[in-house]
């Protein structure tokens with residue numbers, strides 16, 4: 001299926017984890033992919049290069065751009081390069097995130113600034129810079145959120161930024177309606193990526209969660225793909241929760257763990 005043939009998708013933070021799965025899914029659907037990551041050199045750079053090679057082995061083109069979304073000049077450079085080398089942008093997937101794991105009241109000033117600059121301001125820089133290309137083609141924006149936007153997670157200040165961005169999704173869906181751009185979010189459950197390895201150090205009983213309740217990166221990717229597809233043309237301003245029912249089961253009382261696994 002080449003539903004997105006000749007379209008171009010930018011996936012921020014796609015060197016690894018969920019972003020990588022999203023880039024792969026869009027490439028499989030026929031889109032050309034802009035692979036973005038933050039760190040210069042190192043494993044992230046190598047992983048981004050490997051992903052680009054994989055995409056090029058299929059029918060799609062790829063463009064790898066190192067850029068820090070928290071820096072306005074860097075974002076301007078990212079979008080100039082997309083315009084110059086790909087000529088268009090159809091899908092903006094706001095996936096990149098970086099935040100300390102610690103209680104909000106213990107954040108140092110530089111951590112607090114980094115939290116907001118990467119996970120709120122950086123996403124808005126990307127939306128602003130993408131508009132001239134997106135509006136020409138009835139583009140789509142999908143933000144990747146997490147359950148921290150609506151539930152308490154220990155030492156997870158990123159949750160407050162996810163809540164703010166879900167609000168931005170609702171806001172922009174209305175303000176960009178006239179430009180024929182749809183804006184939605186996917187709110188993912190818990191996914192075993194690199195950031196999960198850190199999360200589990202702060203979340204005492206996370207290892208008690210049954211395997212069935214962990215979400216695969218590909219499940220988030222397919223939801224993002226759906227929101228960019230013609231099948232989702234009636235959807236804008238929404239956040240689709242992809243958590244294998246975890247949040248639906250949260251109300252259950254302690255001691256009822258045997259009921260938590262759906263389908264058993």
Ligand SMILES: NC(=O)c1ccc[n+]([C@@H]2O[C@H](COP(=O)([O-])OP(=O)(O)OC[C@H]3O[C@@H](n4cnc5c(N)ncnc54)[C@H](OP(=O)(O)O)[C@@H]3O)[C@@H](O)[C@H]2O)c1
Nearest residue numbers: 013015017018038039044068069096097098146188191193
């Ligand atoms: N893991 C989960 O359980 C989970 C659940 C729900 C939602 N999510 C969300 O899904 C998204 C991806 O999560 P993940 O676990 O896959 O993350 P991850 O493994 O930590 O990967 C993060 C990616 O974002 C990039 N990045 C970080 N800061 C950036 C910046 N300032 N500019 C550009 N790129 C930047 C990283 O590049 P470098 O390596 O070069 O820094 C990397 O490619 C995040 O928005 C996260 O909040 C995660």
